[in-house]
Amino acid sequence: MPPEPPTGRFRIGVLGAGGVGAAHVHAAAGAQGYEIAAICDTHRPTAQTLAEAAAVPVYGDHRTMFAEAALDAVVIAAPHALHAPMTVEAARAGLHVLVEKPMATTSEDCALMERACAEAGTLLAVAHVIHFHPVVREARSLIASGRYGEPLLITHRRSSHYEPGSRPPWFFDRAVAGGGIVLNVGTHGLDRIQLFADSTVRRVSGVVRGRPGLEVETDALALVELDNGINASVALTSRGMPYFDETEVVLDEATLRISATEGLFVLRDGQATCLLKAEPGHQRQAFKDQLDGFVAAARGGSGAYVDGAYGRSVVAAALAVYASAELGQRVDVPAARVAP
Known part of the structure; x- marks a missing residue:
């Protein structure tokens, strides 16, 4: 029989407090079984505004957030060239990753992200919300x-x-x-x-x-x-x-x-x-369904998600x-x- 899914709320950190990062935060409001637990952005006022609305801690450095926020996963909605290094660091920290599209700026970086998550045993999903x-x-x-x-x-x-x-x-x-x-x-x-x-x-x-x-x-x-x-x-x-x-x-x-x-x-x-x-309401529903699928899959269930190979394609x-x-x-x- 498949293993029982873990109990307890699944904690997600968001990297990037712009419009897309905010869409993920809003979509998670009231979710069953998971929550946005921290928000990180180098532009502190933007992060602070979003974090206050969600009543979660704010960070200016993602490495500090990885170390202190007791996360299970991260949503990466940072500038495109940061997707690869942030994904690799998240994987090494044992975190599942939902990374915004485009997955990266080169095919080589996409492959690097796939390898890092595979080696860490963490899920890599690409946020092709459509x-x-x-x-x-x-x-x-x-x-x-x-x-x-x-x-x-x-x-x-x-x-x-x-x-x-x-x-x-x-x-x-x-x-x-x-x-x-x-x-x-x-x-x-x-x-x-x-x-x-x-x-x-x-x-x-x-x-x-x-x-x-x-x-x-x-x-x-x-x-x-x-x-x-x-x-x-x-x-x-x-x-x-x-x-x-x-x-x-x-x-x-x-x-x-x-x-x-x-x-x-x-x-x-x-x-x-x-x-x-x-x-x-369709767009918000899409973001919510995407998060639902990501979390279910990360916890060992059958949730739907877009994988790294497709994001790379x-x-x-x-x-x-x-x-x-x-x-x-x-x-x-x-x-x-x-x-x-």
């Missing part, structure tokens, strides 16, 4: 059912503010962010494409464009071929208004439209039918867009297995 979003889950289930046939083409388009001042300065520092709109925002689209195609990206042809005076790109286009032969496209712009974030999956007998602002639609015979309307696809844009030609993506 996997837990009710609209995306419904779309994925409908595709898998085969009701409208097999996927033929997938398109993803999204706008995002990427002007100076629209986000914290580190997003525009290539050494810290690892890239611009492709690695930060485009990984959501590449993730959706892989999720709906049930396959990883095999080949990419991409172009990127920036703005004068910025180190990182702010706009991009990519044509994507997946391992199972499905073709897809990604269009990312910092200049599109109003905001849009949508994916279309062309199937044999219908097209699914998955919109972050409107919901899930099926387009068939010239008619559009809403299958699930987007609701304001998304990073590899994004990096291939950069490589293609630099070389001016189509490039292959190193093989990586599909998410469970």
